[in-house]
Amino acid sequence: MITVRTERPVDTPARESLLNLAYGAERHTKPSARVRKARKPAGGLSFVALERGKMLGTVRLWHVNAGRRRPALLLGPLAVHPEHRNRGIGSRLVQHALTEAARLGHGAVLLVGDAVYYGRFGFSAEKTQGLRLSGADPARVLAVELNAGALAGAHGAITASGERERALPSLRLTKPRVRLVPRAA
Numbered sequence: 001m002i003t004v005r006t007e008r009p010v011d012t013p014a015r016e017s018l019l020n021l022a023y024g025a026e027r028h029t030k031p032s033a034r035v036r037k038a039r040k041p042a043g044g045l046s047f048v049a050l051e052r053g054k055m056l057g058t059v060r061l062w063h064v065n066a067g068r069r070r071p072a073l074l075l076g077p078l079a080v081h082p083e084h085r086n087r088g089i090g091s092r093l094v095q096h097a098l099t100e101a102a103r104l105g106h107g108a109v110l111l112v113g114d115a116v117y118y119g120r121f122g123f124s125a126e127k128t129q130g131l132r133l134s135g136a137d138p139a140r141v142l143a144v145e146l147n148a149g150a151l152a153g154a155h156g157a158i159t160a161s162g163e164r165e166r167a168l169p170s171l172r173l174t175k176p177r178v179r180l181v182p183r184a185a
């Protein structure tokens with residue numbers, strides 16, 4: 001049985017392996033990846049799908065501005081283990097993510113993806129006509145409103161607005177200098 005639940009810190013290594021498997025190294029160079037870079041995902045909006053303890057799917061949502069001062073969420077990456085596709089896991093994850101986002105009061109969700117797949121959840125390019133995401137094909141920039149009108153008149157760049165990740169403490173790579181003090185005779 002597939003279970004969908006909120007991601008926990010202990011899930012990070014399995015999530016990263018799954019994303020590498022699904023997208024390869026390209027995952028870090030996608031236009032949407034640049035918006036997520038060095039940001040924390042939106043609180044309570046990262047989910048995993050599990051079966052018998054094994055992670056089979058992942059999705060996260062991120063805070064963005066859809067044009068100036070227009071808060072929204074960005075969905076992605078969505079990935080399902082290659083050996084477990086077409087079982088409805090991706091759909092479960094997207095639907096769960098949208099339901100939780102609406103419950104938490106968010107107005108709209110954007111993503112970069114295939115309209116043929118995401119159309120079934122209500123995503124389309126209709127509400128993103130005035131929006132652009134640097135490097136992304138405009139036809140793949142899709143949105144769904146959770147509150148009707150949340151993206152009305154939205155225009156401009158989609159930019160990151162989430163909390164920044166804390167930088168890792170820099171490692172000390174140089175040897176500490178030791179001052180040799182001549183011994184007293």
Ligand SMILES: CC(C)(COP(=O)(O)OP(=O)(O)OC[C@H]1O[C@@H](n2cnc3c(N)ncnc32)[C@H](O)[C@@H]1OP(=O)(O)O)[C@@H](O)C(=O)NCCC(=O)NCCS
Nearest residue numbers: 022078079080085086087088089090091092113114116117
């Ligand atoms: C896209 C993805 C998350 C779908 O997960 P999934 O668990 O197989 O999806 P579901 O079982 O809910 O839905 C399967 C349906 O989506 C369709 N589908 C899957 N990927 C699709 C795509 N890129 N474009 C159009 N349709 C797609 C399947 O053909 C199937 O159609 P059907 O319902 O008519 O049979 C998964 O294929 C994946 O991880 N792909 C690699 C990463 C990726 O490309 N993610 C972003 C997609 S834009």
